[in-house]
Amino acid sequence: MGEVLFETKGVGKTYGSNTVLHDIDMKIHSGEVIGLIGENGAGKSTLMKLISGVETPSMGEMFYMGKPYVATSIINANKQGIGMVFQEQSLVANLTVAQNIYLGREKKYSKAGLVNWAEMNKDAKKALERVDIKLEPGKKVRDIDMATREMVEIAKVLDVVTEAAEGHAIILLDEPTTVLSDDEIQEMYVQIRKMKAAGNGIVFISHHLDEILAITDTIYVFKDGEETAVFPTAEANIDVLYEKMVGRATTGEFYVEAQQSVPSDKVVLEVDDLSLFGVFNHISFKLHEGEVLGLAGLDGSGAEDVCNCLVGQVAPTEGRILIEGKEVRFGNSYQARKAGILSVPKDRRDEGMVSILSIEDNITISSWEHMKSKGLLSGKKIRQTALKWIKEAGIKCTGPKERISQLSGGNAQKVIFARVLESGCKVLILNHPTRGVDVGAKQEIYRLVREMTAAGHAIIVIGDTLDECLGLSSNVIVFRDGLISGSFDCPVDFKPSQQEVVHFMM
Amino acid sequence: MNNKRRDLIKKMTVSQQFVTQAEDNAKMDKVRRYAPLILLVIMTAIGGISQKNFFSWANIVNIMFQMSIPLVISVGLSFVLLLGSIDLSIEGNMGFAGSLVAFLVVNNSNSNNFGIFGVLIAILIGLAVGTVVGFLHTKGRIASFIVSYAVGCIMTGAAVLIYRGTPIQVKDPMFIAISQGRLFGIPYITLISFAVFIIGAIIMNYTAFGRAVFAIGDNEAAAASTGINITRTKIKVYALCGCTAAIAGVLQCMRLKLGQSNLGLNQMFPVVTAIVLGGGSVSGGKGGSLQTFVGVLIYTELANWLTLMGVDTNLKKVIQGIIIIIAVTLTVEHNRKTVVK
Amino acid sequence: MKQKKFSLSNLSQYMVVISIVLVFLVFTILNPTFISAYSLQNLLVEVSPLVLLAGGLSFIIFTGGIDLGSGAMVSATCVISGLYVSRFGNWIIPIMVVIGVFLGMLNGVIVTKLKIPSFIVTLCTQNLWAFIALYFCPNGSVAVGMEYRKEISWMTSKIAGIPIIFLFAVVVVILLYIFQQYTPSGRAIFAVGANIRSTRLAGVDTDKAQIMAFVVSGACSSLAGALYAYKQKSAVPTIGDALTLSAIASIALGGTSMAGGRGSVLRTTIGVITITAITSGLNMMGVDPLWKDIIIGVILIVAVYLNSDTKGRDIIVK
């Protein structure tokens, strides 16, 4: 490890009256990879945004190469030698790879205002080769897969910062591996090591602790916007990291396992030899009353796509879906709901919340048919239902008329849970139900899941983490490459270990 | 899918299936990309077969002449549509520029003789009006539909103010020369419109600004995060659109040698349709200059052909509408997740 | 829990009411006859059909779509009503509603099933409605027969000084308000405009909601067409030409977001009254017609700027 490249001293950020980050001291050395971990909402991305110029710090100061550092915009930070790969991909799909890499920096290739695309493509090719990908730079981003896009983003950032600060750049990677397969992650490691060898400083954020252990040199742990621990990776193992992150060692209590119900024999949903061309094949399983069925699998393994079929978003190419023994077919989520299946979607902002509507509308949207009196919707019923759920699920808000978009992530998620529970659907599909939700709210959501099963609902869960999947489920099915690769019983006291399950995922 | 292929597919692993599917999709994309061109070829063939005069040089010149003004309008408008916005001020802007230029060059109602400077003044004012539309839209955060409609009203009113009821006749020798001039049999006005179009195409395809417009239309948030100045880009787009509308107004004035507020009447929506026919999208991010050219050509040929066929004007519009719906159905991407409003 | 903070941003909610009061105030000060009984009665007659048209069209705008052909639909139905009211009597009104439902459904089905943006679909169907209007009335407006004028004049006559046509409009607005506020379809229309993906995944039939919006709008436009026929006592094939944009402008003036998801028919109603009052006021003052377009354009920009509640920095305005 070389000299200190970058340093933050007492940096923090407040949004309104809400302090989301404070008092962060971090040193990034030349040739060092820092691992940054912490629960959702802990403030990791916020710190990255402060360093990369997206946001300005509310307190504290930063130093780069020993000099005070202020970044007024991303472009400005880039010019100084600091670049960031965002958590949500920021490529523009209808432009080519080269145009994306140089978006906002076309000047270099312009003569009299006209851009020389050929020259840009040539340079883009070099930039791509730097991260070892062979890709036609004239290809539109919408035509390339997610993993390649991630590498293009890295190539873009690398190109920006090395231009400005060869050998002493700072590269911030915010969850770069979420969309990658195992092989692709290994490829990413190679790139990170290369950047590191060149003398740059790197910050690597991931929720996968094994990745943190594999690639980083130093680990920073954030909790509720504070830096709670810093230590060399050599001294860490998964258990230590877990404890430092969550604050307790065991997971038993966490998932309210004591209340895990034993599924009855009554089959609510049967999936029979379901296939979706190019996505998954020959999927069959049964879901019983009171059961929580976990679907585990890497991204792209087909687990989520099965759920998409079950909620009518995509029509399967082969196979049958039966509810309580009766075959059902649906072309949209409306028909799926009528048949008794409703989901808590994965992408809360775009697929879950009907953003500019009120909490009460969001809670009752799937059950307006039942909110009538004398043939008309009853405002009173709607309000009472909303109030009931606000109390029962502990939704923090100013009232049922508040817009859902003004709620915090966890509370918005509770609203969506209230919606599916109110809908009267038997089969509930929870797709990453705790994504972007903090510990406290998480626990309440787990409690809600237990209450649902106790009330006779049947639930399919795709966990945000494997741990969550195992903790919540009474049975787990593992997917690999579009096929079911294994299944486990998960009774309260004999949960399979993560390693056992992971074995079937890879 | 025939049975053999079906069996084959059943035996494939998911990843093999995925590859097949990706290839199929790519093929469909290609078909969709070339659909407007195919449509154009088919139209041209039908036109040629059904009407003996369709391929006569005179008719080809007619088509070129008639597509000139829509083509000029399409230059600015296609940028606006790329943003996913709309500019309803085009018609008013055209009328104003046409009336103003008639007022400034040699005419029957006053002794002005600004010549080419008159043309420049009219175009610059069009540009300024576009800038105002863009400014009100972005800074005032008012939907472009409304701002541009209101500004269009204002410009129509302002145009009438210039000539107070008696439209101005243009007597300028330059205007007469340009409107009647031919180079290799091609009207000057057409050549001018092609030149404007080519400049527009260069701006769209070979400048940073052009790329920024694509980026904003596709994903405004992502574009903002790469540091593109959204507001300034949008204002520039409206300025450009105002500018081309004014050029179209001046050309229309040259064509008719008359300055009147209704020079732009009913000129905008056909161009929107033409852009969409070429594969552009009214919700932004899709389209291109060549596609626009093809779209304008399809639209003009269709109108020309229906005229040659002697189809009643109103029925003509209905037929155009139906053909457009069919064409758009073929060129729009369809999957379950597509959101249309 | 039910505390309401009264802040400047809340003010924009009431801006629409403030602006109509302001308009009446200004015109009355400039010209006291503006609020004479005759003038107000005229205003009520004048706004009625436009309220229906804009009220119906609002629902399409709530979904985030648009109907550029609603004015032409008014022309078509005005023509049919005007020509056949002598044959069907007052039954023409329900007949028009049925026809409107059908025409609206045609739009809605094309938009949702063929997945073509409403902007394009209605641009095309507009030509169809215009064609129908001119097909029935190739030679321009046709007046209802002299002998039949008396029989349809009840619509513009007055009960206790209030024109019946306005009562008619009030009833329809109430029905629309009930639909908007108290039926699942009505609420679903807003949800579609707010976020169609989420709404779809919440198990709402978004296709149906979108089609419903077009159907309601179709029915209202056709009803407006019939009312125009009663009001003008003739079949006027060009009556709707300028109405689409006036209706959209009224909706925007009411503060309804063009992006969908927010708004109300009540706001639209106020918007229509405001815009009509402005034109009437200018007419009464004998403003030079050369300036009228310009004045209306300026007022429109200012009013929409003040009334729209889309000032949040995070909302993308297109």
Next chain:
Amino acid sequence: AGFTAPEGVDPSEYHLAICIHSMDNEYWAQEAKGAQLAAEYYGVEADILTCDSDDNKQIQGIKDYIAQYGDKAIFVVDPSSTANTVNIAETCEDAGVYVSILAHRAEGLYPADYPHFVASLMLDDMAIGKATASALFEAIGGEGQVAELQGLLGDDSATNRHAAFEEALKDYPDIEVVDSQTASWSQSDAMALVENWIVNYPDLKGIFSANDTMALGAVEALKNAGKNGEIKVSGCDGIEAALNAVKDGDLVITNANDGYCIAGYGASYAIQAALGSLDVEGMDPAERLIFCKTTLVTADNADDIISKFIETQDPGYDYSDLSFCIDKYQEDTAEAADEAAE
């Protein structure tokens, strides 16, 4: 000759509303000017109300004006459509204000039935259209191919002029009409149509246009194709550009509709009625149904017309002499009116 208002009547208390389609058209602007001149002559105030050819907007404007000035309002209206004339007459009757209606009159609508509907002043579209069409046919030698540019479909001037064209054809069996389409009164639409016709009908000899604007579009198209003079064009209305075109030989003929006359005298009828110097009830019903004077314009008289109407912007009519404008009475219809009155 001067005009003195009856005892106790102050003309300046009265307000004349000049209701026209729009200011965006030379002919309507001429009407507005004529009515303004008349108002000036009588000393009444005048305002212009436009309606963009919208029936509803026109009625709205009239009612607003009545709301403002009550029985001190006077109207001279170029109606947005024929059908609207009944509404105009009724609205004014209900409010007790005097009105003259120009250029249109619905079937069965007679001033005699409405004490405040002073007079209907019409242009004899049939005669004018027939005259221009015949002049065109003569210019091409009475035989050969012609095409017709119609006005906006749905507009009744367009309908009348089309009918007149058909009527004129009856006398010329050797004229072949190859196409007849609408260019919606628009110069640019007409230009596009004619461009196509030139290609499609190489033997085309004449183009009948329902108004001057379209005729000028046709001339531009012909000039571009080098066929100006070879193919003859006729127009109608008498706008400045068309008068010049007639003078230059680009147009065979047009008709000066003379807005100063029809609107100026229309206004005069209504104003005199309102001021009490014209006894409307005492008039012969037939005298309230007037065809106004117009002038056919050919190369021979183009210069005179231009200097009279265009250059001075005031033909110097004596608006006190109401009979000046009368070409003839709408006699056939006047008889019907008599019958209706019985």
